[in-house]
Structures are given as C-alpha cells and as structure tokens.
Amino acid sequence: MFEQLGLIGCGLMGGSFALALKRAKLVKRVVGYSKSPSTTERARQLGVIDVTAPSALLAVSGADLVLIAVPVGASEATFKAIRHGITEQMLVMDVGSTKGDVMEAARRGLHDHFANFVPAHPIAGKEVAGVEHADAGLYAGRQVVLTPVKATLRSNVQRATQVWSAIGAKVVTMTPEAHDKAFAAVSHLPHLLAFAFTNALTSQPEGSRFLELAGPGFRDFTRIAAADPAMWRDVLLANREQVLQQSRAFRAALSQFEALMGTGDSQALEDAIAAASRARAQWQPGAGVSPD
C-alpha cells in the first residue's frame, strides 16, 4: 500500500506501528528518526526500522506515509522540522493522546501542508516505554480515533482509515474538541488520579510497608501510574481545562461518598456503590462503536 514510512519517534507507539505495517506487508521500507541517535540505532538493530535518518526532515524525505510519535508537547517543533519535506501525496499522522493542541500545532507548523495531516489517537499502550517493547499486535482490536477538520484532505482521511483498519484497529471519527472532552473523562483523569494516589501512598512514613500488603486490586488500579512521565506531562498540560473540569466532577462525587460514610447512611452508601458497580459491570471495551 505504501512505499516508505517515515517514522519520527521510534518508541513503543511508533515502533509498534512500523512493525504492524511490516507484518501486514503494507510498507516496503521504514526510515526512522528519534531525538536520541542511540534509540534510532536500536530500532534499526531490532528490525523495527530499516534505515536510520539523521534528522526528522530526512526521515520524511521520499516517504508517502509519515507517522509522528513524539510527546504531544514536541508536536509543533516536529511539524516545523518536516514542513519542507512534505509532498502533495504524503499522508502525515500522529498518535497523540490530545488532539486540540496537536491541531493547533499542525496549523502553525505545517502551513500549506496542513491538509495532509490526519490526526490520530490509537487507544492502546503499555506501561513500559521504548522500542524494545514495540509489538506488531499493539493496535489489533483497539480503537483509533481520527479527528480531521474541514480543511483535511478527504482522500487522506480515507487512506488513514484504511491503514489503521488493515492492522486490525477500529476507526472512529470525531472532532478534536469532542475527543479531548471524552478522553479527559475516560483516560486523562484516571491517569491523574492514579499518579496522585500513588504519590499520596508512597509519601507516607509507612508507605513502603503498606505497599508490601497491596494485592490485585491495587495492581490494576495503579497500573496506569507507571506510564511515561514526559508523555503524560504533555497530555495533562495540553488538555488541562477539560481535565480540571473532570477532576471537579470527581471531587464532588468523592465528597458525596465521604458524607455518606460520615453520617453512616448505610442504604444510601450501598446504593451509590451499586450504581458504580452496575455501570462498570455493564461496560464493554469499545461497546457500541461499529468497526468501520
């Protein structure tokens, strides 16, 4: 389908995309660039990329598909670095967890080539970073949210849909604003809460003793706290207004629980837990989203 993938950021997300395309025989050659030359070189040794490029611009040169897989805060600088290498037929995508800020960065950074860019957010990941953990199956069965705008080339949106579908992902389309609002609620806030919970626990004098007693509930609840600090710093800053709004709604719900505990209102407390328990038990990953 593609001759050459230019990969900017040879980490877990970018490396997994390259491996998935290779496995599906959707690309002939992958040229990769990472900020750290040792990362780029390791990606080549692992067969994730075929050729190392000394700059983002050179990784893009000659490519018909470009994937930008860097922390969202580095988006604008990356767009500016590759702008002069973008050709008319090129499909440029990212994998960032926020979309409003990335679209703004693309407008500023890509100028005339803004229409080539199809913003993408695959709902996938691992709590280990780095190209060593890249996995051709990372996106299989996962949702990928595309957030094109009016100016985005329709043909590129179609090609983006095809390539993600071809590696097993389910493509959903929405506006950048709707994306950021929804993911503040279902992803960014849970990460924030898991970070805060973990720090509150470990900063107690007896924290490490407590940790020895933690079981499977703790394990799953805090799994996302082990996420990549640079990536999540950028996400929380880029989407801060939506995240802070979700945090206020969460605090209100927490206060309600605390009030019921304080007054000992046993039935109301059970009802509130039952509401959460029912909602969670009924939830299905990607429920209601048709795999188009």
Place this chain on the structure above:
Amino acid sequence: MFEQLGLIGCGLMGGSFALALKRAKLVKRVVGYSKSPSTTERARQLGVIDVTAPSALLAVSGADLVLIAVPVGASEATFKAIRHGITEQMLVMDVGSTKGDVMEAARRGLHDHFANFVPAHPIAGKEVAGVEHADAGLYAGRQVVLTPVKATLRSNVQRATQVWSAIGAKVVTMTPEAHDKAFAAVSHLPHLLAFAFTNALTSQPEGSRFLELAGPGFRDFTRIAAADPAMWRDVLLANREQVLQQSRAFRAALSQFEALMGTGDSQALEDAIAAASRARAQWQPGAGVSPD
C-alpha cells in the same frame, strides 16, 4: 487435617475456601449455611458444600473448623448465632476485609469463646460475587493476613497458619489496628476512588458516549468499581476513620498536581509523575513478605 468445615456464607470467598480444602484433601465434610436458602442449595448442587444446614448454629455443630464469610457488618449477629455451638477444640476464622470492627464484634458476640477466633483477611477476590464463581485456586499465591490478639489461642493461630499455607497462601501476622491502617491505604481508598470516579463519569450527560471510547487503562483502573456493594458498604463504614484520613492525603496530592497543571510548571509536573511512575514500576505484589 479437619473432619468437618462449618461454612457460614456460601459465596465467592467461602465457597473458594471450601473447594480449596476439598482439593487439598484437608477436610472430610463441608456443612454450609447461607442467609438465602437458595444460595445454600446451589452451593450443594455445585459440590462446594456436602450438606446444607438450616441455621448458622447447625452449620457449626460437629465442625472442628468454622469459616465465617459474610459482609463484615453481619459479623456480630453471626458470632451470636453460633456462640452456643462452639467447642473447645474448634478453630473459628473469618475472611473480612476489616479487622478492628470484626474483633470488637467477636468479643461481644463470642464471649468465652473469643480465644477460639483467629481473624483472617485473604488478599484475594474477584469482581463477580456468588458461589458460581467459587474457585479452588483463588487463594493460591495470595497473602492472608492474620490479626490475632493476646487472648487468641496460640494453637489456633498455628492451625490457621497451617491451613492457609496448605492451600497455597502466604500468611502474614499483624495487629488489627495495623491491618486496618494499611488496607485503608492500599485497598479501601482505591475502591472508594474507583466508585466515585465511575459515578462522576456516568452521571454526566455525555457519560455513556464517553464510555464507548474507554480503553485498557480505564478497564484496569475501574475493575474494582464492579465490586460487591453490600460487602464494600460494610468495609467503608467499618474502617471509615482510616479511609477518610487516607482520602485527605490523596486530596492533598491531587491538589498539588492540579496546581502544577494550573501554573504550567512543566518540570515539576514531570517530576511528580516520574515519582509515581517509578514507585509503581518498582512495586511487586507481596514484595518483601516471606511466605512463613
């Protein structure tokens, strides 16, 4: 090892204990009682218990081992119901997630037989309740916390340690107070946060649409929100002071994160996330606890 297990509460936890003892050939006969006769009958049909008893007292009669597996709020009534059936050689245990309140209930409910009772909290569970999900392997490789006090028969503590070890659990001993403090931090607060988060999300007008986009991070973070409402109502009420104290520490940590997001202090935000990420990545289930 035991002739007869008297099981009060034929649910997930109690049923799994009965199955584990049967598989390890540690008990000849299991007599079970549940508040709901249909539950008791289903436990018999599934082979979890051998004989149904029409009352808690009759389930205890003739047993040399008794396991009480009911919501902790029902502990005192259960102790009172079985008091007159307890003999000198009987080992009585529970599986409650709180220990201070259960010990008080045992003192009040068991009177002269208080010394027979060895409080136990196995750090295991599933987000599905009911005897249908009982599993002989539920406790294998899990920690079990025993919280005996001075008055507790030493021989019973030894026998309790032996029986849990024999079904593959790692036994840890501490005071009821230390137990409740630690589990407020590593288990009860996470449940409270997961309940509050889920309710805050689903009570939003767009909540169900957001839920369709939730991915694996959400799945793991909220898994414990699907827990049994009656059980967790009792836990949050029984240990409310410790849980509320942990919640205050959590809120302070959350406020710190929100302040860093608000001021856009990128480096401090990354440092705070990195602290959580490091702590979680280094954590090992049951680390540092010797399987004695």
